[in-house]
Amino acid sequence: xxxxxxxxxxxxxxxxxxxxxxxxxxxxxxxxxxxxxxxxxxxxxxxxxxxxxxxxxxxxxxxxxxxxxxxxxxxxxxxxxxxxxxxxxxxxxxxxxxxxxxxxxxxxxxxxxxxxxxxxxxxxxxxxxxxxxxxxxxxxxxxxxxxxxxxxxxxxxxxxxxxxxxxxxxxxxxxxxxxxxxxxxxxxxxxxxxxxxxxxxxxxxxxxxxxxxxxxxxxxxxxxxxxxxxxxxxxxxxxxxxxxxxxxxxxxxxxxxxxxxxxxxxxxxxxxxxxxxxxxx
Numbered sequence: 038x039x040x041x042x043x044x045x046x047x048x049x050x051x052x053x054x055x056x057x058x059x060x061x062x063x064x065x066x067x068x069x070x071x072x073x074x075x076x077x078x079x080x081x082x083x084x085x086x087x088x089x090x091x092x093x094x095x096x097x098x099x100x101x102x103x104x105x106x107x108x109x110x111x112x113x114x115x116x117x118x119x120x121x122x123x124x125x126x127x128x129x130x131x132x133x134x135x136x137x138x139x140x141x142x143x144x145x146x147x148x149x150x151x152x153x154x155x156x157x158x159x160x161x162x163x164x165x166x167x168x169x170x171x172x173x174x175x176x177x178x179x180x181x182x183x184x185x186x187x188x189x190x191x192x193x194x195x196x197x198x199x200x201x202x203x204x205x206x207x208x209x210x211x212x213x214x215x216x217x218x219x220x221x222x223x224x225x226x227x228x229x230x231x232x233x234x235x236x237x238x239x240x241x242x243x244x245x246x247x248x249x250x251x252x253x254x255x256x257x258x259x260x261x262x263x264x265x266x267x268x269x270x271x272x273x274x275x276x277x278x279x280x281x282x283x284x285x286x287x288x289x290x291x292x293x294x295x296x297x298x299x300x301x302x303x304x305x306x307x308x309x310x311x312x313x314x315x316x317x318x
Contacts (some may be wrong), residue, residue, distance in 0.1 A: 068164050069094040071140030075130045079148035080105040089152035099134040126211025145198045149232045156227035171220025172200035179231035181294050189284030212250035248304035262309040271303035
């Protein structure tokens with residue numbers, strides 16, 4: 038199956054297109070760019086992600102023990118793949134991937150994100166500028182169950198993803214990590230597309246994982262919770278998303294999104310509270 042998917046993917050590119058990619062990569066006017074990705078069981082995502090990264094000099098993937106053939110498939114598609122079996126959290130794992138990159142610039146992307154040709158051109162133009170800042174933030178447009186969400190605090194959702202090697206490191210957060218930049222940060226304007234939740238099953242699965250990681254993160258910071266805290270935080274999350282951040286403008290799925298954010302918040306603080314009770318026994 039992996040070989041078949043790889044063959045189908047590779048046949049999408051003509052010889053002319055491949056020569057253009059090679060010309061961009063070897064241009065003396067273009068600083069080298071490394072894309073870094075951390076993965077685990079992303080075989081359904083990785084081909085489309087890599088399809089938007091042909092302008093990079095290298096794609097570095099750090100896989101944490103995928104069981105669906107992600108590492109092998111990505112390697113056949115031209116990525117440089119390394120594997121580690123332990124999981125220290127998103128921030129530390131991305132720093133591991135960063136240490137493997139050799140480019141002058143680093144572009145961090147998740148497997149469920151996509152780079153359009155317009156964003157690729159904007160990135161290349163930005164790093165070609167001799168007076169470029171040390172990092173760039175870019176807007177991220179996320180989809181929820183098939184719909185792009187432009188309200189509820191989900192857009193423009195600016196994230197720093199492009200930075201000079203040596204000028205940026207990821208925070209040590211186990212979830213919701215960020216790039217810490219030593220220097221100036223500019224702004225790009227083309228959207229990074231985020232295929233975040235494909236279905237309700239995907240929502241529920243990620244809700245469980247993220248709420249557990251979020252509870253662990255809160256505990257590591259000395260935060261405490263009660264049943265009232267969990268209820269109050271979840272109600273506030275819904276009101277902020279749906280009303281204050283105008284999630285209602287995204288229609289029916291805007292309401293569903295606000296509910297799922299409230300539920301994830303509820304479980305995050307509930308898990309923290311239950312963990313505290315367990316320790317206190």
